[in-house]
Amino acid sequence: MVKIVGTFGRSGVHDYILLRATAVILLIYVIYLIGFITTTDITYATWSAFFELMMTKVFTMFALIAMLVHAWIGLWQVLTDYVKCALMRGILQFILTSVAFIYVLFGFVIVWGV
Numbered sequence: 001m002v003k004i005v006g007t008f009g010r011s012g013v014h015d016y017i018l019l020r021a022t023a024v025i026l027l028i029y030v031i032y033l034i035g036f037i038t039t040t041d042i043t044y045a046t047w048s049a050f051f052e053l054m055m056t057k058v059f060t061m062f063a064l065i066a067m068l069v070h071a072w073i074g075l076w077q078v079l080t081d082y083v084k085c086a087l088m089r090g091i092l093q094f095i096l097t098s099v100a101f102i103y104v105l106f107g108f109v110i111v112w113g114v
Contacts, residue, residue: 029059067100076093079092
């Protein structure tokens with residue numbers, strides 16, 4: 001069996017399942033946010049109170065990690081299909097995945113106030 005080091009799940013079926021699961025997590029998170037926005041008069045105080053809830057903090061971090069996994073697999077698949085130069089593909093994958101990691105780190109710092 002060939003091991004591909006660029007994928008997160010290490011197999012096509014596992015990657016497929018991870019992509020679908022992370023997409024569902026992100027969809028539920030977006031619905032959660034839209035539900036809050038549409039049912040509440042948004043002020044700074046209500047927005048702050050919403051993100052002070054432990055459930056919102058945990059759900060936000062879960063969504064950020066789901067975004068990272070989703071982006072990692074999706075970027076690998078797109079770059080593998082459309083960028084034929086291995087060096088360029090490696091550089092692009094490193095840069096874009098690093099941006100996704102930085103996004104998650106900043107999200108952690110912002111949500112938890114570290």
